[in-house]
Amino acid sequence: MKRPKKSKFARRPLSDRLAALRPRLAAFLLDWASWGFVAYGVMYLLNKYWYVRYVNFYGRLTLPGWGWPLVIVATFELAVLSHAFAQSIGLGLFGLRLYGPGYAPVPFRQRLARFAAIHVGLVLQPLVLFTDRPLGTLVHDTERTGRMVRIAKVKDELPAEKPRKWYTTYRGLFLAGLLGLTFWLGWKITAINLQMLVERIEKSGHIWRDLFTPNFSYLTENVIPGRTFSILHYMLETIFMAFFATVSGAIVAFPISFLGARNIMGFNTLGWIVYSIMRTVFNVLRSIESILMAVLFAVWVGFGNPFAGALALFLHTIAALGKLYSEQVEAVDPGPLEAIAATGARRWQVVVYGVIPQIIPSYLAFTLYRWDINIRMATVIALVGGGGIGTLLFYFKNEVGRIPEAWNYVGAVIFVIVVVVWALDYISARVREKIG
Amino acid sequence: MTPQDRYHAGFMSARPNWGKALRAYRRDLGVLLSDFLVLIALWGLASFIWSDLVHGTRDFVSVAPWIMLVACLELALVWEAFAVSPGMRLLGRRLIDARDGRALFGRRLLRVVLLHGVPFLLFPTLATARYTPWHDRFSGFRSGSAAELPDVRKPWYRTSWTVALVALAAAMFLASALFTQVDLVKLFTNAGATAEIWDRIFHPDWSILGLGVRLLIVTLFMAFMATLFGVLVAVPLSFLAARNLARGIVGRTVYTVLRVLMSVVRSIEPIIWAIIFVVWVRTGAAAFAGALALFVHSVADLTKLYSERLESIDPGPIEAIRATGANGLQVILYGVVPQIINPYLSFTIYRWDINVRMATIIGLVGGGGIGQRLIQLTRNWVWDQAIVLMLLIMLAVWAMDYSSSRLRERLN
Numbered sequence: 024m025k026r027p028k029k030s031k032f033a034r035r036p037l038s039d040r041l042a043a044l045r046p047r048l049a050a051f052l053l054d055w056a057s058w059g060f061v062a063y064g065v066m067y068l069l070n071k072y073w074y075v076r077y078v079n080f081y082g083r084l085t086l087p088g089w090g091w092p093l094v095i096v097a098t099f100e101l102a103v104l105s106h107a108f109a110q111s112i113g114l115g116l117f118g119l120r121l122y123g124p125g126y127a128p129v130p131f132r133q134r135l136a137r138f139a140a141i142h143v144g145l146v147l148q149p150l151v152l153f154t155d156r157p158l159g160t161l162v163h164d165t166e167r168t169g170r171m172v173r174i175a176k177v178k179d180e181l182p183a184e185k186p187r188k189w190y191t192t193y194r195g196l197f198l199a200g201l202l203g204l205t206f207w208l209g210w211k212i213t214a215i216n217l218q219m220l221v222e223r224i225e226k227s228g229h230i231w232r233d234l235f236t237p238n239f240s241y242l243t244e245n246v247i248p249g250r251t252f253s254i255l256h257y258m259l260e261t262i263f264m265a266f267f268a269t270v271s272g273a274i275v276a277f278p279i280s281f282l283g284a285r286n287i288m289g290f291n292t293l294g295w296i297v298y299s300i301m302r303t304v305f306n307v308l309r310s311i312e313s314i315l316m317a318v319l320f321a322v323w324v325g326f327g328n329p330f331a332g333a334l335a336l337f338l339h340t341i342a343a344l345g346k347l348y349s350e351q352v353e354a355v356d357p358g359p360l361e362a363i364a365a366t367g368a369r370r371w372q373v374v375v376y377g378v379i380p381q382i383i384p385s386y387l388a389f390t391l392y393r394w395d396i397n398i399r400m401a402t403v404i405a406l407v408g409g410g411g412i413g414t415l416l417f418y419f420k421n422e423v424g425r426i427p428e429a430w431n432y433v434g435a436v437i438f439v440i441v442v443v444v445w446a447l448d449y450i451s452a453r454v455r456e457k458i459g
Numbered sequence: 460m461t462p463q464d465r466y467h468a469g470f471m472s473a474r475p476n477w478g479k480a481l482r483a484y485r486r487d488l489g490v491l492l493s494d495f496l497v498l499i500a501l502w503g504l505a506s507f508i509w510s511d512l513v514h515g516t517r518d519f520v521s522v523a524p525w526i527m528l529v530a531c532l533e534l535a536l537v538w539e540a541f542a543v544s545p546g547m548r549l550l551g552r553r554l555i556d557a558r559d560g561r562a563l564f565g566r567r568l569l570r571v572v573l574l575h576g577v578p579f580l581l582f583p584t585l586a587t588a589r590y591t592p593w594h595d596r597f598s599g600f601r602s603g604s605a606a607e608l609p610d611v612r613k614p615w616y617r618t619s620w621t622v623a624l625v626a627l628a629a630a631m632f633l634a635s636a637l638f639t640q641v642d643l644v645k646l647f648t649n650a651g652a653t654a655e656i657w658d659r660i661f662h663p664d665w666s667i668l669g670l671g672v673r674l675l676i677v678t679l680f681m682a683f684m685a686t687l688f689g690v691l692v693a694v695p696l697s698f699l700a701a702r703n704l705a706r707g708i709v710g711r712t713v714y715t716v717l718r719v720l721m722s723v724v725r726s727i728e729p730i731i732w733a734i735i736f737v738v739w740v741r742t743g744a745a746a747f748a749g750a751l752a753l754f755v756h757s758v759a760d761l762t763k764l765y766s767e768r769l770e771s772i773d774p775g776p777i778e779a780i781r782a783t784g785a786n787g788l789q790v791i792l793y794g795v796v797p798q799i800i801n802p803y804l805s806f807t808i809y810r811w812d813i814n815v816r817m818a819t820i821i822g823l824v825g826g827g828g829i830g831q832r833l834i835q836l837t838r839n840w841v842w843d844q845a846i847v848l849m850l851l852i853m854l855a856v857w858a859m860d861y862s863s864s865r866l867r868e869r870l871n
Contacts, residue, residue, distance in 0.1 A: 230735060315849060322656060407823065437727060
C-alpha cells in the first residue's frame with residue numbers, strides 16, 4: 024500500500040503562512056489608508072471652500088451616522104480597485120506585482136473577475152491558512168485571475184520591460200496627486216499667510232534690532248540682587264544639568280542595554296520576555312519628550328529647580344541611550360565571541376571579554392552625542408520649570424513691555440546659548456570623529 | 460659636521476627668521492595651553508565642591524584670581540617637565556632626554572626654572588645661535604614627537620594624564636550633582652506632591668480625544684510644511700555650502716558666510732525661534748508661527764547635513780562626465796545627483812521625524828498644535844485630559860519614528 028502523501032500544510036507551520044501573507048496585508052492597508060487620507064482631504068476642503076461659505080458660516084460639515092460606513096466601504100472599494108487594476112503604491116512599496124501564467128500581463132476582463140473575486144472571497148480569506156494552497160496566496164489568486172508575485176524573489180525570471188515615465192503610471196500620478204493634496208491641506212490647516220508675514224515685518228523689526236544689539240549687563244551681574252543669578256551662572260547650570268543627566272543616564276543605560284540586545288538575551292523564553300519588555304520601555308519613554316516629563320518633575324521637586332530638568336533629561340537619556348547601546352551590542356562581530364565561548368567561558372565572561380571591548384568606542388561616541396542633545400534641550404526645559412538658562416530667557420521675554428530693554432537681554436541670553444552650544448557641538452563632533 | 464649642519468639657513472642673513480623659529484614652538488604652546496585649561500577646570504571644580512560642601516557658598520576661585528592663574532601655569536610647567544600631561548598626550552609631544560639619563564630630577568627642575576626665562580631669552584636665543592633655546596641646552600631635554608620614543612604601555616592608574624582625566628570627570632560629576640541640587644531624599648519625601656496628578660492620569664477623560672486628534676493633525680501638517688519648504692530651500696543652499704564645490708573668492712566667501720550662519724541658526728532651539736515668530740505673526744495664526752520656527756531650524760540643519768554629504772561624494776564619475784565635454788549643469792545632473800539622491804531622501808525623512816517631535820512641543824510657547832492645548836491643560840491642572848493628549852503625542856511620535864527608521868533602512 025502506498026503511503027499517504029504528506030500534506031504541505033503539515034510541513035508549513037501557521038506562522039510561516041501568516042508571514043507570507045504579511046506584505047500583502049500591509050500593502051492593502053497602506054492603500055486603504057491612502058484613500059482614507061484622500062477622503063479626509065476632500066472633506067476638509069469641502070468645509071473650507073463650500074460648506075462654511077455657502078451653507079452655514081458658523082458650522083462644520085460633519086458626517087451623518089450612515090456617512091462613516093459609507094466612507095469606509097467607499098475607500099475599501101477604491102483600494103480594491105487600485106489593487107486589481109493597477110500597480111498601487113502599497114504594492115509598489117512592498118515589492119508585489121500581479122502576473123498571469125508565465126509572467127504575462129493580466130488582461131482587463133480577468134482583472135475585472137479578480138475585482139469581483141476579492142469580494143466573494145472576503146469572508147473565506149482566513150480559510151487559506153488551513154488549506155494546502157501555495158504560500159502567500161489568497162482565495163482570489165488563481166491561474167485565470169493572476170497571482171501576486173514578490174518581485175525580489177523572481178527578479179531573474181521576469182521578462183524585460185521598458186521602464187515607463189512616472190507620469191504614465193498609476194502609482195506616479197497617484198503619488199503626485201497625494202503630494203499636491205497634502206500640500207494644499209497643509210497650506211490651509213497651518214494657515215500659511217505670506218502676505219501677513221510681510222505686512223507685519225515692522226512689528227518684528229524692533230525685535231530683530233534689539234536681539235542683534237544684546238545688552239550684556241547681566242552677564243555676570245545678578246538679575247535680581249541676592250535672589251536670581253547671572254546669565255553665566257545659569258549657563259553653567261545648564262551645562263552641569265545636561266552633564267549630570269548624561270553621565271547618570273549612561274551609567275544606568277550601560278547594564279540595561281545588554282538586557283535589550285537580542286543576541287545576548289534571545290536564547291530562552293525568559294530572555295525573550297526581558298528583551299521585549301526592555302525594548303518596549305525604551306520606545307515608550309523615548310517618544311515622550313523630556314520637556315513633557317519635566318512638567319511632572321517640576322511639580323515633584325519644585326518649580327524652577329534644576330533637579331527637575333535633570334531628572335527629565337535623565338529618564339529620556341536612559342531610553343535613548345539604551346536603544347542606541349543595545350543596537351550596538353546587536354551589531355558586534357560574532358567572531359571573537361565564538362572564540363571566547365569555545366574556550367569554555369561562561370555567558371558573562373563572553374560579554375566582558377568579547378562584547379565590551381568592541382562596543383566601548385561607539386558607546387563613548389553616543390554618550391557625547393547625547394550630551395550635545397541634552398544641552399540643547401536643557402536650554403529650553405526651563406519653560407516648564409526645569410531650570411537652566413531658559414529661566415532667564417523666559418523671564419526676560421515675559422518682562423517685555425515692563426523692562427525697557429527686555430529684548431536686548433533676551434539677545435544676550437541667546438548669544439551665550441549660541442556660543443556654548445556651538446562650541447560644545449564642534450568639540451563633540453571632533454572627538455567623535457577621533458573615536459569613531 | 461658640515462657647515463650646513465652647524466649653521467642654520469638664516470645665520471648669515473641680516474635678520475633672523477622669527478616666523479620659522481616661532482612656528483617650532485606652536486605645538487609646545489598648545490600643550491601648555493591645554494594643560495593650563497585642564498588645571499583651571501580642576502581648580503574651579505575642586506573649589507566649587509569645597510565651598511559648596513564646607514561653606515554652603517558657590518565659589519569657583521576661592522583665592523585672588525591672579526594667584527589661581529599663576530599657580531595653574533606653574534603647575535602646568537612642572538607637570539610637563541616631570542610627567543606626560545594631557546596636553547602632551549593630546550598633541551603627541553614627549554620630553555626626550557638628549558643625554559645619558561643621569562641626574563634626571565635636577566635636570567628636570569632646571570628645565571622648569573629655565574622655562575621662566577623664555578619670555579626674556581627666547582628672542583636673543585633665536586637671533587644669536589641655532590634654534591636651540593637655553594632651557595633645552597642646559598637641561599638636556601627637548602620637546603619632541605611621541606613617535607621618537609618607544610611606545611611603553613602602562614596601566615591607566617600609572618599615567619598622570621589618565622588619572623587627571625578621571626579626576627576631572629569625577630569632580631565634574633560631583634560638582635554637577637551639587638550644582639543641579641540633586642536631592643534624592645526630596646525625590647522620595649516629596650513624591651506626595653504628585654499624588655493627585657497620578658490619580659488623574661490613571662483616570663483619563665477621553666472626551667477630549669476628538670479635539671486632540673484634530674490638533675494632532677494640525678501638528679503633523681506643521682511638521683510636513685516645515686520639512687517640505689525646508690527641503691526646497693536647503694537643497695540649493697547645500698550646493699553653495701559645500702567646500703569642494705566652492706570655487707573662487709566669491710564661492711569661498713559664500714561658503715564661509717553660509718556655514719557660519721547655519722551653525723548659529725542651528726544652535727538655537729526651534730522653541731526659541733517660535734518665541735520670535737509668535738510675536739511676528741498675528742495672534743490666532745499660532746500654527747503658522749510654529750511652522751515658521753521649524754522651517755528656519757530645518758533649513759539650517761538640512762543644509763549642514765546635505766552639504767556634508769556633498770563634500771564626501773566620489774570625484775571619479777564627475778571627472779569622467781566632465782571629460783566628455785559636459786557643462787556645469789550636466790556635470791551636476793549626471794555626476795552629482797545620482798550619488799546624493801538616496802542620502803538626501805534619508806536625511807529628509809530623518810528631519811521630518813525630528814520636526815514631528817518638535818512640533819508637538821513647540822506649542823508650549825504658543826506655537827500652535829497639540830502642545831499649546833497640552834500646556835494649558837497642565838497649567839490648569841486638568842491632568843486627566845492632558846494625559847490623553849500626551850498619549851496621542853506618544854502614538855504619533857512612535858509611529859513616525861518607526862516608519863522613518865524602516866524607510867531609511869530601505870533607502871540605505
